[in-house]
Amino acid sequence: MDEALISVDRWAKGSQAYFLTHLHADHTKGLSSTWSHAPLYCSSFTADLIPLKFSDFDLSLLHVFEIGTWQTLNLISRSSGAPTAVEFIAIDACHCPGSVMLLFRGEFGCMLYTGDFRWEVGCERAAKAKEMLAGAIKDDKVDVVYLDNTYCNPIYDFPNRQVAAQQVIDIIASHPDHDVIIGINTLGKEDLLVQISEALKIKIWVWPERLWTMDLLGFYDNFTINTSITRVRAVPQYSFNVETLEELNRIKCPTIGIMPSGLPWVKKSPPKTKSISRAHLTARCKKAEWSEDDDEYEPMGDIGPPEKLHKYIFTVPYSDHSNFAEIMDFVKLIRPKNLKGIVSSSSCYIEPMYYLGLLCQGNRPSEVLNSKLKRKARATVAGSNKKPSGSYNAELVRKRSMTLKARLKRIRLSKHSILRKVRKGAKIPDISADLKTDSDGNQVE
């Protein structure tokens, strides 16, 4: 019932092949050391890290793919029982080390699963990936894109990582007599740390497991596990807070904390901050709704002074997910027949089709508007946790008729709604159903 020919970042039993886009925890929920269902396909770097995360993982199940090379899997069609071929190619997603997006061709049509990705304007690596993907698609039509829609809402406007990195460097350079701690996670933001290391000509302290990751990436000279030779330390994001910083300043030495955070919407003091104006938002949305031929957005260059969360803590909008403008450019490039989000964790969640439907093939107006996805009490969904399908209801029809201005207002108000992360990952339907209307092609857990 819940089975599929192949699965991406989704680990329920029943598929004949499994794909892992990258090794972040929210994409490996259900994967474990004892996992043994079927072959697992991933990038070389992800394969290197798997034994670190899952100590007894059966490595004979791992199949490493090359970026940019088509491969064919010979599987058994679930509908006919006959042999069926699935072709796939992996493209650099520029999200974290080893991260890829995956393009599939098979009896289900042509399907692109982006995983988490950030393709920035002006990023050479992203430009190469873009070119590679366009080459892989050629003149084919992509039936469905499963999109990293983490920031698929015009309210998410933040600079590229180069700009954010420079801001971090400036903060550190302007505090020459301070110790610095930078919050990071188990994978990701390595490029930021390397830039800091090279710009300021210092090594950065990381914890031992993290040093292993840095070594795997070939950054032998930028990191150390010796605290005595550097004033800059990268520590687990959860390991410091306001109290920690106050304590360090009181008993040790002057210390600042930096949070390179993918949470660009944290606006503590609206009056003074350079927040997005209503007019600006409206312009953005107009572009999203009606532009066909307009140019790409200008990326945010001047991001103003670093935001201070606290006397000792700075936040910098360094994000490994594409912002809204970048998502828009991506959809314009692919122009799929259908578009589905793979994340619905944000309180600002909007179905991707709502803003980007017009950029898809056939210029269809948004079919599915901001479906609420408000999860009912856990007990009531025990039987089925599928989100409501795209069928019309009074709420959707009402929203569809709302003016843009009213919609924007609503988006802002909806910041307080309660939404939980309900899906990540996808199964690939094994029959070529009408992908346009099959609202369950994307699988909910």
Place this chain on the structure above:
DNA sequence: GCGATCAGCT
């Protein structure tokens, strides 16, 4: 006791 799942927190 161990692994899987979940609540809570940042």
Place this chain on the structure above:
DNA sequence: CACAGCTGATCGC
């Protein structure tokens, strides 16, 4: 609010 992910409690084997 919540990126990505840790800790700790609880449940089932």
